[in-house]
Amino acid sequence: VVLRPFNVYGPGQVGEGALSTFIQRAIRNEEIQIHGNGSQIRAWLYIDDMVDAVLLALDHPAAIAQSFNIGNPRAVTTIHGLVNTVLRILKSRSSVAFVRKDYADIELRVPDVSKAQRLLGYEAKWDLEDAIPKTAEYYARILNVPWPR
Template identity: 60%
Template structure:
């Protein structure tokens, strides 16, 4: 990572959703040698009570990506743009489908329009989602057909909105030459995670010896990516020109387990007394999700390094301090 960061120094980097989980982790890595502007509504705030708040290179801007005028004003002078902002999390999406579509589609269109007016924009990295591959995604490649999902099933509202963002990002690259990149995160977890997330919820309950609830029978299969690996993948898209105009799966194809296997591993690794319970599913679920990351490896030199048990241990250490 140190060699990568040597290539990004004394730059102005604009991060939408920078107060969130991945955005704040990115900011922490980039702040020592760059001016970082976090543009966020602070609906989910992972940077409160952290050392980031007092960093001299950090500027916090409370704003909405639906406000094109303010967004355009706030982004001025930036050379790198990382677009993490968006509505995510199945429970949040189900409760706010209209807001999800507005923020993820119109907000992303606003961000791309604002970035396109910059004088010296070197990169715009847009965050999509592995959800675009639908319910079954086994070793999915970047060119694997995406799935829109049935109208009326709330879960696919999120996937459709993110897929629209992907098409918009590529359109700005093709029509205007804006140096866009799309990343598709696959089940990212780690310290400082906010909002929803199965692994986070399992760890919090395990630390308190509370019951762990699994929706369905637990046979759903996931590949889990530690946040440090995700951040490295994003940094690589910033420094490699081969990333421009491309999309990349960012995940850990080696850290694969069922949801039940994940819960069992967490209980074992943390020496927890938690019991594992099964409850009915309340919405459509992803039965299988494992990325193929060959493209990221070949063009970016990306390779996830953190194994699942090590990642669980690191994440638990963080939440132990939070839950005290």
């Protein structure tokens, strides 16, 4: 079984993913940088939905020898829209700066999850409005930032 996750985020994430970086900077009211004009479109997948997909693939006989895109087609937004959503949900006073993008980027990255829906019964449950605060709670705890405000 092959699972291709799209932009997974949430508590425990390591590395420098865009949403992780935006949330960490927002809870500290630090400037958030957007590379380019922020028009790149992405679908965001909360970690609990990814875990559900893994469990379905492990348990479902129809998954054998198959590959699946795993993502949340309901959590689709531009990078600029994502930053605005993070700032609104977290009531952050962070400023936003657009910086030069010195690399090639994919403009549209949204998964077709219809095969996972059809064969596994996969359905993402978490939307950005509910998952961003849960992720912010995690980062506030590990970064020792008072939360919620």
